[in-house]
Amino acid sequence: xxxxxxxxxxxxxxxxxxxxxxxxxxxxxxxxxxxxxxxxxxxxxxxxxxxxxxxxxxxxxxxxxxxxxxxxxxxxxxxxxxxxxxxxxxxxxxxxxxxxxxxxxxxxxxxxxxxxxxxxxxxxxxxxxxxxxxxxxxxxxxxxxxxxxxxxxxxxxxxxxxxxxxxxxxxxxxxxxxxxxxxxxxxxxxxxxxxxxxxxxxxxxxxxxxxxxxxxxxxxx
Ligand SMILES: N[C@@H](CCC(=O)N[C@@H](CS)C(=O)NCC(=O)O)C(=O)O
Numbered sequence: 001x002x003x004x005x006x007x008x009x010x011x012x013x014x015x016x017x018x019x020x021x022x023x024x025x026x027x028x029x030x031x032x033x034x035x036x037x038x039x040x041x042x043x044x045x046x047x048x049x050x051x052x053x054x055x056x057x058x059x060x061x062x063x064x065x066x067x068x069x070x071x072x073x074x075x076x077x078x079x080x081x082x083x084x085x086x087x088x089x090x091x092x093x094x095x096x097x098x099x100x101x102x103x104x105x106x107x108x109x110x111x112x113x114x115x116x117x118x119x120x121x122x123x124x125x126x127x128x129x130x131x132x133x134x135x136x137x138x139x140x141x142x143x144x145x146x147x148x149x150x151x152x153x154x155x156x157x158x159x160x161x162x163x164x165x166x167x168x169x170x171x172x173x174x175x176x177x178x179x180x181x182x183x184x185x186x187x188x189x190x191x192x193x194x195x196x197x198x199x200x201x202x203x204x205x206x207x208x209x210x211x212x213x214x215x216x217x218x219x220x221x
Contacts, residue, residue, distance in 0.1 A: 002027040004067075005040065006052035009171070010209060012064035013052035014162045015155070018202055019071035065096065072155035079154060088148045091156035094134065095163055101127040102167075111173060118174035122182075128167075129182075135160055136185035145192050153196065161193040165212040177212075178221040187218060 004020060006013035008031045020027040032040065032051070040046055046053055047062040054061045054070070061067060072078050079085045101121055108114040121128035135147075142149050147156050168180045180187065193199055194215040203213040211217055 001057065003030055003055040004028070004052060005030045005032060005055070007032060007037070010162065010166050011052075013067070014166070015158050016052065016054065016064070016067040016071040018158060018162070018199075019068075019075040019077065019155075021202055022198055023071065023074035023076070025074055065092065068092070068155055068159060072158070077152070077154050077158070079148075079150060084148065084150060088150070088154045088156045091138065091147050092159055094131075095156070095159050098128065098131045098163065101131070105174075115174035118172065122175065122179055132164065132183050132186055135164060135189070136183055139189045139192075140185050153198070157193065158199075161189070161199070162213070165190060165217070166209070168218070169209045169212045171209055177218060180218050181221050190218060191215070 002020060002025055004013060004016055004027060006017075017029060020029075037051055040051070041049055045060070047060060050062065052062075052064055052067060054067055061070060069078065079088060102118075105114055105117050105121075108117055120126055123129060138147050139145075144151060146153055147160055148154055164186065165180075167175055168177045170177055194203075194213060194217065199213065200215060203210055206213065
């Protein structure tokens with residue numbers, strides 16, 4: 001039995017939730033609020049003090065990117081070939097790089113200042129604008145549709161899909177769903193991923209912030 005513990009939001013755990021679901025292993029999705037997180041931390045149940053974690057039959061695993069690879073492997077979406085796997089990891093790291101731009105904005109208390117800092121990242125040539133254009137380029141260069149040019153979906157595709165479109169869910173001050181329309185190739189990637197049968201099935205009944213992962217989600221913007 002596996003137990004994934006995280007907040008309700010997609011955040012840092014969504015890819016692993018999807019992979020666990022796809023894997024067919026027996027797993028439990030435990031959702032905690034802030035008090036629940038603090039209780040786990042105080043009980044020293046979080047190896048590095050953060051969520052998400054996964055309790056496995058062999059002990060607790062932490063760090064979202066370790067969980068991504070572990071659950072991706074359980075789901076059979078980690079390539080066997082080492083070079084291809086490294087290529088996939090390269091893309092995962094490119095996407096992780098965005099966090100370094102975006103995460104510091106969570107620490108800006110003043111709302112206007114926070115919005116201005118984020119908007120600046122999305123103007124032409126801004127850090128997020130460049131990052132989104134990089135993924136657009138990688139997608140347009142793929143001959144299979146999968147970002148690492150693989151025959152099937154890998155963890156890089158799912159991470160790119162989830163991390164990118166979560167940005168436009170409206171949950172982050174200063175970033176509106178409509179801003180996605182500046183990235184037409186990214187929208188093609190959205191269509192490709194959201195219409196994959198595995199993704200479509202997982203998000204069919206989804207509500208709230210997860211509207212962004214459904215087919216046609218951004219058509220009205
Ligand atoms: N490097 C960690 C960071 C995880 C992280 O920042 N988790 C946040 C929730 S998204 C958290 O636990 N925050 C609690 C806190 O800041 O005290 C990972 O990738 O898993």
